Amino acid sequence: MEVALVILFFILGSAVGSFLNVCMDRLPTDRSLLRPTSHCDSCQHPLAVSDLVPIFSYLWLRRRCRYCQALLPRRPFWVELGSAGLFAFGYWYYGLSIDLAVIIFYCCLFIVLAVIDLEHGLILNKIVYPAVVVALIISAFYPPSGIVDLALPWPWFGLVNSITGGAIGLIFFLLPALIYPEGMGWGDIKMAGLIGLVVGSGLVLFALLIGIILGGLVAGVLLLLKVRRWREAIPFGPFLSVGTIAILLWSSDIINWYLGLFF
Ligand SMILES: [Zn+2]
Structure with a gap:
Protein backbone atom coordinates (compact mmCIF):
# COMPACT_ATOMS: atom_id res chain seq x y z
CA MET A 1 0.00 0.00 0.00
CA GLU A 2 1.57 3.17 -1.22
CA VAL A 3 0.85 6.20 0.95
CA ALA A 4 1.55 8.43 -2.05
CA LEU A 5 -1.25 6.71 -3.98
CA VAL A 6 -3.70 7.14 -1.09
CA ILE A 7 -2.88 10.86 -1.14
CA LEU A 8 -3.24 10.92 -4.92
CA PHE A 9 -6.69 9.32 -4.61
CA PHE A 10 -7.61 11.91 -1.96
CA ILE A 11 -6.74 14.74 -4.38
CA LEU A 12 -8.52 12.99 -7.27
CA GLY A 13 -11.58 12.54 -5.04
CA SER A 14 -11.54 16.20 -4.15
CA ALA A 15 -11.52 17.17 -7.85
CA VAL A 16 -14.38 14.74 -8.57
CA GLY A 17 -16.20 16.19 -5.54
CA SER A 18 -16.07 19.64 -7.09
CA PHE A 19 -17.71 18.19 -10.21
CA LEU A 20 -20.37 16.53 -8.01
CA ASN A 21 -21.03 19.99 -6.53
CA VAL A 22 -21.57 21.38 -10.02
CA CYS A 23 -24.08 18.55 -10.66
CA MET A 24 -25.90 19.34 -7.40
CA ASP A 25 -26.05 23.05 -8.25
CA ARG A 26 -27.09 22.77 -11.87
CA LEU A 27 -29.13 19.58 -12.42
CA PRO A 28 -32.16 20.75 -10.38
CA THR A 29 -32.36 23.96 -12.45
CA ASP A 30 -31.63 22.61 -15.95
CA ARG A 31 -28.30 24.39 -16.36
CA SER A 32 -25.48 22.90 -18.42
CA LEU A 33 -22.86 20.87 -16.55
CA LEU A 34 -20.08 22.05 -18.86
CA ARG A 35 -20.68 25.76 -19.35
CA PRO A 36 -20.03 28.16 -17.78
CA THR A 37 -17.02 26.87 -15.88
CA SER A 38 -17.18 27.03 -12.08
CA HIS A 39 -17.29 30.56 -10.74
CA CYS A 40 -17.87 32.45 -7.50
CA ASP A 41 -21.59 33.12 -7.07
CA SER A 42 -20.89 36.52 -5.60
CA CYS A 43 -18.40 38.16 -8.00
CA GLN A 44 -18.76 35.67 -10.93
CA HIS A 45 -14.99 35.31 -11.07
CA PRO A 46 -14.10 31.95 -12.67
CA LEU A 47 -12.25 29.61 -10.36
CA ALA A 48 -8.60 29.01 -11.18
CA VAL A 49 -6.98 25.61 -11.62
CA SER A 50 -5.52 25.93 -8.13
CA ASP A 51 -9.11 25.95 -6.89
CA LEU A 52 -9.54 22.44 -8.27
CA VAL A 53 -8.56 21.16 -4.85
CA PRO A 54 -10.87 23.53 -3.00
CA ILE A 55 -10.43 21.80 0.37
CA PHE A 56 -6.99 23.36 0.62
CA SER A 57 -8.03 26.76 -0.67
CA TYR A 58 -11.05 26.68 1.66
CA LEU A 59 -8.88 25.96 4.68
CA TRP A 60 -6.25 28.44 3.50
CA LEU A 61 -8.73 31.25 2.73
CA ARG A 62 -11.21 30.36 5.50
CA ARG A 63 -14.07 29.57 3.12
CA ARG A 64 -13.89 32.96 1.40
CA CYS A 65 -13.64 33.75 -2.32
CA ARG A 66 -10.04 34.77 -3.04
CA TYR A 67 -11.22 37.54 -5.37
CA CYS A 68 -14.11 39.23 -3.56
CA GLN A 69 -13.81 37.76 -0.04
CA ALA A 70 -17.47 36.70 -0.08
CA LEU A 71 -18.20 33.87 2.34
CA LEU A 72 -18.68 30.68 0.31
CA PRO A 73 -21.45 28.17 1.08
CA ARG A 74 -20.62 25.29 3.38
CA ARG A 75 -21.92 22.33 1.35
CA PRO A 76 -19.24 22.28 -1.41
CA PHE A 77 -16.57 21.95 1.24
CA TRP A 78 -18.23 18.92 2.86
CA VAL A 79 -19.00 17.26 -0.47
CA GLU A 80 -15.39 17.67 -1.58
CA LEU A 81 -14.05 16.41 1.73
CA GLY A 82 -16.48 13.47 1.65
CA SER A 83 -15.59 12.58 -1.92
CA ALA A 84 -11.86 12.89 -1.20
CA GLY A 85 -12.26 10.66 1.87
CA LEU A 86 -14.30 8.15 -0.13
CA PHE A 87 -11.64 7.89 -2.87
CA ALA A 88 -8.77 7.58 -0.37
CA PHE A 89 -10.62 5.06 1.81
CA GLY A 90 -11.81 3.10 -1.23
CA TYR A 91 -8.29 2.78 -2.62
CA TRP A 92 -6.92 1.83 0.80
CA TYR A 93 -9.66 -0.77 1.33
CA TYR A 94 -10.03 -2.26 -2.17
CA GLY A 95 -6.80 -1.39 -4.00
CA LEU A 96 -6.80 -0.71 -7.73
CA SER A 97 -9.63 -2.96 -8.90
CA ILE A 98 -12.94 -3.18 -10.72
CA ASP A 99 -14.61 -3.23 -7.27
CA LEU A 100 -13.08 0.16 -6.52
CA ALA A 101 -14.23 1.72 -9.82
CA VAL A 102 -17.80 0.40 -9.55
CA ILE A 103 -18.20 1.23 -5.85
CA ILE A 104 -16.83 4.75 -6.23
CA PHE A 105 -19.06 5.42 -9.24
CA TYR A 106 -22.19 4.31 -7.37
CA CYS A 107 -21.22 6.17 -4.19
CA CYS A 108 -20.86 9.39 -6.20
CA LEU A 109 -24.27 8.79 -7.79
CA PHE A 110 -25.97 8.31 -4.41
CA ILE A 111 -24.17 11.31 -2.87
CA VAL A 112 -25.58 13.54 -5.65
CA LEU A 113 -29.09 12.06 -5.23
CA ALA A 114 -28.90 12.56 -1.44
CA VAL A 115 -27.79 16.19 -1.50
CA ILE A 116 -30.31 17.24 -4.16
CA ASP A 117 -33.10 15.57 -2.15
CA LEU A 118 -31.87 17.29 1.01
CA GLU A 119 -31.77 20.72 -0.62
CA HIS A 120 -34.76 20.54 -2.98
CA GLY A 121 -36.89 17.64 -1.74
CA LEU A 122 -36.53 16.08 -5.20
CA ILE A 123 -35.23 12.81 -6.59
CA LEU A 124 -34.64 13.80 -10.19
CA ASN A 125 -35.83 11.51 -13.00
CA LYS A 126 -33.03 12.88 -15.19
CA ILE A 127 -30.57 11.24 -12.77
CA VAL A 128 -32.58 8.10 -11.89
CA TYR A 129 -33.50 7.03 -15.45
CA PRO A 130 -29.99 7.20 -16.94
CA ALA A 131 -28.69 5.57 -13.73
CA VAL A 132 -31.10 2.64 -14.31
CA VAL A 133 -29.62 2.08 -17.77
CA VAL A 134 -26.03 2.35 -16.51
CA ALA A 135 -26.77 0.02 -13.55
CA LEU A 136 -28.16 -2.64 -15.93
CA ILE A 137 -25.11 -2.40 -18.20
CA ILE A 138 -22.74 -2.62 -15.22
CA SER A 139 -24.69 -5.59 -13.78
CA ALA A 140 -24.07 -7.62 -16.95
CA PHE A 141 -20.29 -7.31 -16.49
CA TYR A 142 -20.12 -6.98 -12.71
CA PRO A 143 -23.00 -9.05 -11.29
CA PRO A 144 -24.55 -7.72 -8.07
CA SER A 145 -25.62 -10.04 -5.25
CA GLY A 146 -28.37 -12.62 -5.82
CA ILE A 147 -30.73 -14.37 -3.40
CA VAL A 148 -30.09 -17.72 -5.03
CA ASP A 149 -27.04 -18.76 -7.02
CA LEU A 150 -28.45 -19.29 -10.47
CA ALA A 151 -26.31 -20.99 -13.08
CA LEU A 152 -26.99 -18.65 -15.96
CA PRO A 153 -24.72 -17.77 -18.89
CA TRP A 154 -23.39 -14.26 -19.47
CA PRO A 155 -24.96 -11.70 -19.33
CA TRP A 156 -28.08 -13.16 -17.73
CA PHE A 157 -26.66 -13.99 -14.30
CA GLY A 158 -25.90 -10.35 -13.47
CA LEU A 159 -28.96 -8.98 -15.22
CA VAL A 160 -31.34 -11.35 -13.41
CA ASN A 161 -29.79 -10.54 -10.00
CA SER A 162 -30.05 -6.85 -10.77
CA ILE A 163 -33.60 -6.86 -12.16
CA THR A 164 -35.00 -9.05 -9.36
CA GLY A 165 -33.29 -6.70 -6.88
CA GLY A 166 -34.93 -3.73 -8.57
CA ALA A 167 -38.32 -5.45 -8.48
CA ILE A 168 -37.94 -6.27 -4.76
CA GLY A 169 -37.02 -2.64 -4.00
CA LEU A 170 -39.95 -1.29 -6.01
CA ILE A 171 -42.50 -3.65 -4.43
CA PHE A 172 -41.12 -3.15 -0.92
CA PHE A 173 -41.70 0.60 -1.21
CA LEU A 174 -44.77 0.48 -3.45
CA LEU A 175 -46.92 -1.51 -1.00
CA PRO A 176 -46.77 1.02 1.89
CA ALA A 177 -47.19 3.84 -0.64
CA LEU A 178 -50.41 2.27 -1.95
CA ILE A 179 -51.77 1.88 1.59
CA TYR A 180 -50.65 5.33 2.77
CA PRO A 181 -50.07 7.52 -0.32
CA GLU A 182 -48.98 10.64 1.63
CA GLY A 183 -46.13 8.80 3.34
CA MET A 184 -43.75 8.40 0.45
CA GLY A 185 -43.10 10.13 -2.84
CA TRP A 186 -42.73 8.49 -6.24
CA GLY A 187 -39.13 9.63 -6.18
CA ASP A 188 -38.44 7.44 -3.14
CA ILE A 189 -40.11 4.43 -4.80
CA LYS A 190 -38.06 4.84 -7.98
CA MET A 191 -34.94 5.27 -5.90
CA ALA A 192 -35.68 2.03 -4.01
CA GLY A 193 -35.93 0.28 -7.40
CA LEU A 194 -32.63 1.81 -8.51
CA ILE A 195 -30.96 0.67 -5.27
CA GLY A 196 -32.19 -2.88 -5.97
CA LEU A 197 -30.68 -2.79 -9.47
CA VAL A 198 -27.37 -1.57 -8.05
CA VAL A 199 -26.88 -3.88 -5.04
CA GLY A 200 -28.87 -6.86 -6.37
CA SER A 201 -31.62 -9.05 -4.91
CA GLY A 202 -29.39 -10.46 -2.15
CA LEU A 203 -28.64 -7.08 -0.54
CA VAL A 204 -31.47 -4.73 -1.51
CA LEU A 205 -33.48 -5.26 1.68
CA PHE A 206 -30.36 -4.70 3.81
CA ALA A 207 -29.70 -1.36 2.09
CA LEU A 208 -33.33 -0.23 2.35
CA LEU A 209 -33.69 -1.32 5.99
CA ILE A 210 -30.53 0.55 7.04
CA GLY A 211 -32.04 3.64 5.38
CA ILE A 212 -35.46 3.16 7.00
CA LEU A 225 -35.79 18.53 19.52
CA LYS A 226 -38.63 20.29 17.61
CA VAL A 227 -36.35 21.28 14.75
CA ARG A 228 -38.50 23.71 12.83
CA ARG A 229 -37.02 23.26 9.36
CA TRP A 230 -37.99 19.57 9.14
CA ARG A 231 -41.37 19.77 10.86
CA GLU A 232 -43.34 18.88 7.74
CA ALA A 233 -41.50 16.13 5.92
CA ILE A 234 -37.99 14.83 6.17
CA PRO A 235 -36.54 13.88 2.77
CA PHE A 236 -35.98 10.15 2.69
CA GLY A 237 -33.45 10.00 -0.15
CA PRO A 238 -30.42 10.89 1.98
CA PHE A 239 -31.11 7.98 4.36
CA LEU A 240 -31.60 5.55 1.48
CA SER A 241 -28.31 6.82 0.07
CA VAL A 242 -26.50 6.24 3.36
CA GLY A 243 -27.88 2.69 3.55
CA THR A 244 -26.84 1.98 -0.02
CA ILE A 245 -23.34 3.44 0.37
CA ALA A 246 -22.86 1.45 3.59
CA ILE A 247 -23.85 -1.75 1.76
CA LEU A 248 -21.65 -0.90 -1.25
CA LEU A 249 -18.62 -0.32 0.99
CA TRP A 250 -19.07 -2.92 3.72
CA SER A 251 -21.72 -5.46 2.67
CA SER A 252 -19.84 -8.54 3.92
CA ASP A 253 -18.87 -6.89 7.24
CA ILE A 254 -22.45 -5.70 7.88
CA ILE A 255 -23.96 -9.11 7.09
CA ASN A 256 -21.44 -10.92 9.30
CA TRP A 257 -22.21 -8.53 12.15
CA TYR A 258 -25.94 -9.02 11.63
CA LEU A 259 -25.67 -12.82 11.53
CA GLY A 260 -23.45 -12.65 14.60
CA LEU A 261 -26.38 -11.20 16.54
CA PHE A 262 -28.27 -14.46 16.11
CA PHE A 263 -25.66 -17.20 15.88
ZN1 LIG B 1 -16.02 36.06 -5.42
Missing part, protein backbone atom coordinates in the same frame (compact mmCIF):
# COMPACT_ATOMS: atom_id res chain seq x y z
CA ILE A 213 -34.00 2.60 10.50
CA LEU A 214 -31.64 5.58 10.18
CA GLY A 215 -34.43 7.79 8.83
CA GLY A 216 -36.73 6.75 11.67
CA LEU A 217 -34.09 7.44 14.31
CA VAL A 218 -33.22 10.86 12.88
CA ALA A 219 -36.90 11.78 12.42
CA GLY A 220 -37.53 10.82 16.06
CA VAL A 221 -34.63 12.92 17.31
CA LEU A 222 -35.67 15.93 15.19
CA LEU A 223 -39.23 15.60 16.48
CA LEU A 224 -38.03 15.50 20.08
Whole structure:
Protein backbone atom coordinates (compact mmCIF):
# COMPACT_ATOMS: atom_id res chain seq x y z
CA MET A 1 0.00 0.00 0.00
CA GLU A 2 1.57 3.17 -1.22
CA VAL A 3 0.85 6.20 0.95
CA ALA A 4 1.55 8.43 -2.05
CA LEU A 5 -1.25 6.71 -3.98
CA VAL A 6 -3.70 7.14 -1.09
CA ILE A 7 -2.88 10.86 -1.14
CA LEU A 8 -3.24 10.92 -4.92
CA PHE A 9 -6.69 9.32 -4.61
CA PHE A 10 -7.61 11.91 -1.96
CA ILE A 11 -6.74 14.74 -4.38
CA LEU A 12 -8.52 12.99 -7.27
CA GLY A 13 -11.58 12.54 -5.04
CA SER A 14 -11.54 16.20 -4.15
CA ALA A 15 -11.52 17.17 -7.85
CA VAL A 16 -14.38 14.74 -8.57
CA GLY A 17 -16.20 16.19 -5.54
CA SER A 18 -16.07 19.64 -7.09
CA PHE A 19 -17.71 18.19 -10.21
CA LEU A 20 -20.37 16.53 -8.01
CA ASN A 21 -21.03 19.99 -6.53
CA VAL A 22 -21.57 21.38 -10.02
CA CYS A 23 -24.08 18.55 -10.66
CA MET A 24 -25.90 19.34 -7.40
CA ASP A 25 -26.05 23.05 -8.25
CA ARG A 26 -27.09 22.77 -11.87
CA LEU A 27 -29.13 19.58 -12.42
CA PRO A 28 -32.16 20.75 -10.38
CA THR A 29 -32.36 23.96 -12.45
CA ASP A 30 -31.63 22.61 -15.95
CA ARG A 31 -28.30 24.39 -16.36
CA SER A 32 -25.48 22.90 -18.42
CA LEU A 33 -22.86 20.87 -16.55
CA LEU A 34 -20.08 22.05 -18.86
CA ARG A 35 -20.68 25.76 -19.35
CA PRO A 36 -20.03 28.16 -17.78
CA THR A 37 -17.02 26.87 -15.88
CA SER A 38 -17.18 27.03 -12.08
CA HIS A 39 -17.29 30.56 -10.74
CA CYS A 40 -17.87 32.45 -7.50
CA ASP A 41 -21.59 33.12 -7.07
CA SER A 42 -20.89 36.52 -5.60
CA CYS A 43 -18.40 38.16 -8.00
CA GLN A 44 -18.76 35.67 -10.93
CA HIS A 45 -14.99 35.31 -11.07
CA PRO A 46 -14.10 31.95 -12.67
CA LEU A 47 -12.25 29.61 -10.36
CA ALA A 48 -8.60 29.01 -11.18
CA VAL A 49 -6.98 25.61 -11.62
CA SER A 50 -5.52 25.93 -8.13
CA ASP A 51 -9.11 25.95 -6.89
CA LEU A 52 -9.54 22.44 -8.27
CA VAL A 53 -8.56 21.16 -4.85
CA PRO A 54 -10.87 23.53 -3.00
CA ILE A 55 -10.43 21.80 0.37
CA PHE A 56 -6.99 23.36 0.62
CA SER A 57 -8.03 26.76 -0.67
CA TYR A 58 -11.05 26.68 1.66
CA LEU A 59 -8.88 25.96 4.68
CA TRP A 60 -6.25 28.44 3.50
CA LEU A 61 -8.73 31.25 2.73
CA ARG A 62 -11.21 30.36 5.50
CA ARG A 63 -14.07 29.57 3.12
CA ARG A 64 -13.89 32.96 1.40
CA CYS A 65 -13.64 33.75 -2.32
CA ARG A 66 -10.04 34.77 -3.04
CA TYR A 67 -11.22 37.54 -5.37
CA CYS A 68 -14.11 39.23 -3.56
CA GLN A 69 -13.81 37.76 -0.04
CA ALA A 70 -17.47 36.70 -0.08
CA LEU A 71 -18.20 33.87 2.34
CA LEU A 72 -18.68 30.68 0.31
CA PRO A 73 -21.45 28.17 1.08
CA ARG A 74 -20.62 25.29 3.38
CA ARG A 75 -21.92 22.33 1.35
CA PRO A 76 -19.24 22.28 -1.41
CA PHE A 77 -16.57 21.95 1.24
CA TRP A 78 -18.23 18.92 2.86
CA VAL A 79 -19.00 17.26 -0.47
CA GLU A 80 -15.39 17.67 -1.58
CA LEU A 81 -14.05 16.41 1.73
CA GLY A 82 -16.48 13.47 1.65
CA SER A 83 -15.59 12.58 -1.92
CA ALA A 84 -11.86 12.89 -1.20
CA GLY A 85 -12.26 10.66 1.87
CA LEU A 86 -14.30 8.15 -0.13
CA PHE A 87 -11.64 7.89 -2.87
CA ALA A 88 -8.77 7.58 -0.37
CA PHE A 89 -10.62 5.06 1.81
CA GLY A 90 -11.81 3.10 -1.23
CA TYR A 91 -8.29 2.78 -2.62
CA TRP A 92 -6.92 1.83 0.80
CA TYR A 93 -9.66 -0.77 1.33
CA TYR A 94 -10.03 -2.26 -2.17
CA GLY A 95 -6.80 -1.39 -4.00
CA LEU A 96 -6.80 -0.71 -7.73
CA SER A 97 -9.63 -2.96 -8.90
CA ILE A 98 -12.94 -3.18 -10.72
CA ASP A 99 -14.61 -3.23 -7.27
CA LEU A 100 -13.08 0.16 -6.52
CA ALA A 101 -14.23 1.72 -9.82
CA VAL A 102 -17.80 0.40 -9.55
CA ILE A 103 -18.20 1.23 -5.85
CA ILE A 104 -16.83 4.75 -6.23
CA PHE A 105 -19.06 5.42 -9.24
CA TYR A 106 -22.19 4.31 -7.37
CA CYS A 107 -21.22 6.17 -4.19
CA CYS A 108 -20.86 9.39 -6.20
CA LEU A 109 -24.27 8.79 -7.79
CA PHE A 110 -25.97 8.31 -4.41
CA ILE A 111 -24.17 11.31 -2.87
CA VAL A 112 -25.58 13.54 -5.65
CA LEU A 113 -29.09 12.06 -5.23
CA ALA A 114 -28.90 12.56 -1.44
CA VAL A 115 -27.79 16.19 -1.50
CA ILE A 116 -30.31 17.24 -4.16
CA ASP A 117 -33.10 15.57 -2.15
CA LEU A 118 -31.87 17.29 1.01
CA GLU A 119 -31.77 20.72 -0.62
CA HIS A 120 -34.76 20.54 -2.98
CA GLY A 121 -36.89 17.64 -1.74
CA LEU A 122 -36.53 16.08 -5.20
CA ILE A 123 -35.23 12.81 -6.59
CA LEU A 124 -34.64 13.80 -10.19
CA ASN A 125 -35.83 11.51 -13.00
CA LYS A 126 -33.03 12.88 -15.19
CA ILE A 127 -30.57 11.24 -12.77
CA VAL A 128 -32.58 8.10 -11.89
CA TYR A 129 -33.50 7.03 -15.45
CA PRO A 130 -29.99 7.20 -16.94
CA ALA A 131 -28.69 5.57 -13.73
CA VAL A 132 -31.10 2.64 -14.31
CA VAL A 133 -29.62 2.08 -17.77
CA VAL A 134 -26.03 2.35 -16.51
CA ALA A 135 -26.77 0.02 -13.55
CA LEU A 136 -28.16 -2.64 -15.93
CA ILE A 137 -25.11 -2.40 -18.20
CA ILE A 138 -22.74 -2.62 -15.22
CA SER A 139 -24.69 -5.59 -13.78
CA ALA A 140 -24.07 -7.62 -16.95
CA PHE A 141 -20.29 -7.31 -16.49
CA TYR A 142 -20.12 -6.98 -12.71
CA PRO A 143 -23.00 -9.05 -11.29
CA PRO A 144 -24.55 -7.72 -8.07
CA SER A 145 -25.62 -10.04 -5.25
CA GLY A 146 -28.37 -12.62 -5.82
CA ILE A 147 -30.73 -14.37 -3.40
CA VAL A 148 -30.09 -17.72 -5.03
CA ASP A 149 -27.04 -18.76 -7.02
CA LEU A 150 -28.45 -19.29 -10.47
CA ALA A 151 -26.31 -20.99 -13.08
CA LEU A 152 -26.99 -18.65 -15.96
CA PRO A 153 -24.72 -17.77 -18.89
CA TRP A 154 -23.39 -14.26 -19.47
CA PRO A 155 -24.96 -11.70 -19.33
CA TRP A 156 -28.08 -13.16 -17.73
CA PHE A 157 -26.66 -13.99 -14.30
CA GLY A 158 -25.90 -10.35 -13.47
CA LEU A 159 -28.96 -8.98 -15.22
CA VAL A 160 -31.34 -11.35 -13.41
CA ASN A 161 -29.79 -10.54 -10.00
CA SER A 162 -30.05 -6.85 -10.77
CA ILE A 163 -33.60 -6.86 -12.16
CA THR A 164 -35.00 -9.05 -9.36
CA GLY A 165 -33.29 -6.70 -6.88
CA GLY A 166 -34.93 -3.73 -8.57
CA ALA A 167 -38.32 -5.45 -8.48
CA ILE A 168 -37.94 -6.27 -4.76
CA GLY A 169 -37.02 -2.64 -4.00
CA LEU A 170 -39.95 -1.29 -6.01
CA ILE A 171 -42.50 -3.65 -4.43
CA PHE A 172 -41.12 -3.15 -0.92
CA PHE A 173 -41.70 0.60 -1.21
CA LEU A 174 -44.77 0.48 -3.45
CA LEU A 175 -46.92 -1.51 -1.00
CA PRO A 176 -46.77 1.02 1.89
CA ALA A 177 -47.19 3.84 -0.64
CA LEU A 178 -50.41 2.27 -1.95
CA ILE A 179 -51.77 1.88 1.59
CA TYR A 180 -50.65 5.33 2.77
CA PRO A 181 -50.07 7.52 -0.32
CA GLU A 182 -48.98 10.64 1.63
CA GLY A 183 -46.13 8.80 3.34
CA MET A 184 -43.75 8.40 0.45
CA GLY A 185 -43.10 10.13 -2.84
CA TRP A 186 -42.73 8.49 -6.24
CA GLY A 187 -39.13 9.63 -6.18
CA ASP A 188 -38.44 7.44 -3.14
CA ILE A 189 -40.11 4.43 -4.80
CA LYS A 190 -38.06 4.84 -7.98
CA MET A 191 -34.94 5.27 -5.90
CA ALA A 192 -35.68 2.03 -4.01
CA GLY A 193 -35.93 0.28 -7.40
CA LEU A 194 -32.63 1.81 -8.51
CA ILE A 195 -30.96 0.67 -5.27
CA GLY A 196 -32.19 -2.88 -5.97
CA LEU A 197 -30.68 -2.79 -9.47
CA VAL A 198 -27.37 -1.57 -8.05
CA VAL A 199 -26.88 -3.88 -5.04
CA GLY A 200 -28.87 -6.86 -6.37
CA SER A 201 -31.62 -9.05 -4.91
CA GLY A 202 -29.39 -10.46 -2.15
CA LEU A 203 -28.64 -7.08 -0.54
CA VAL A 204 -31.47 -4.73 -1.51
CA LEU A 205 -33.48 -5.26 1.68
CA PHE A 206 -30.36 -4.70 3.81
CA ALA A 207 -29.70 -1.36 2.09
CA LEU A 208 -33.33 -0.23 2.35
CA LEU A 209 -33.69 -1.32 5.99
CA ILE A 210 -30.53 0.55 7.04
CA GLY A 211 -32.04 3.64 5.38
CA ILE A 212 -35.46 3.16 7.00
CA ILE A 213 -34.00 2.60 10.50
CA LEU A 214 -31.64 5.58 10.18
CA GLY A 215 -34.43 7.79 8.83
CA GLY A 216 -36.73 6.75 11.67
CA LEU A 217 -34.09 7.44 14.31
CA VAL A 218 -33.22 10.86 12.88
CA ALA A 219 -36.90 11.78 12.42
CA GLY A 220 -37.53 10.82 16.06
CA VAL A 221 -34.63 12.92 17.31
CA LEU A 222 -35.67 15.93 15.19
CA LEU A 223 -39.23 15.60 16.48
CA LEU A 224 -38.03 15.50 20.08
CA LEU A 225 -35.79 18.53 19.52
CA LYS A 226 -38.63 20.29 17.61
CA VAL A 227 -36.35 21.28 14.75
CA ARG A 228 -38.50 23.71 12.83
CA ARG A 229 -37.02 23.26 9.36
CA TRP A 230 -37.99 19.57 9.14
CA ARG A 231 -41.37 19.77 10.86
CA GLU A 232 -43.34 18.88 7.74
CA ALA A 233 -41.50 16.13 5.92
CA ILE A 234 -37.99 14.83 6.17
CA PRO A 235 -36.54 13.88 2.77
CA PHE A 236 -35.98 10.15 2.69
CA GLY A 237 -33.45 10.00 -0.15
CA PRO A 238 -30.42 10.89 1.98
CA PHE A 239 -31.11 7.98 4.36
CA LEU A 240 -31.60 5.55 1.48
CA SER A 241 -28.31 6.82 0.07
CA VAL A 242 -26.50 6.24 3.36
CA GLY A 243 -27.88 2.69 3.55
CA THR A 244 -26.84 1.98 -0.02
CA ILE A 245 -23.34 3.44 0.37
CA ALA A 246 -22.86 1.45 3.59
CA ILE A 247 -23.85 -1.75 1.76
CA LEU A 248 -21.65 -0.90 -1.25
CA LEU A 249 -18.62 -0.32 0.99
CA TRP A 250 -19.07 -2.92 3.72
CA SER A 251 -21.72 -5.46 2.67
CA SER A 252 -19.84 -8.54 3.92
CA ASP A 253 -18.87 -6.89 7.24
CA ILE A 254 -22.45 -5.70 7.88
CA ILE A 255 -23.96 -9.11 7.09
CA ASN A 256 -21.44 -10.92 9.30
CA TRP A 257 -22.21 -8.53 12.15
CA TYR A 258 -25.94 -9.02 11.63
CA LEU A 259 -25.67 -12.82 11.53
CA GLY A 260 -23.45 -12.65 14.60
CA LEU A 261 -26.38 -11.20 16.54
CA PHE A 262 -28.27 -14.46 16.11
CA PHE A 263 -25.66 -17.20 15.88
ZN1 LIG B 1 -16.02 36.06 -5.42
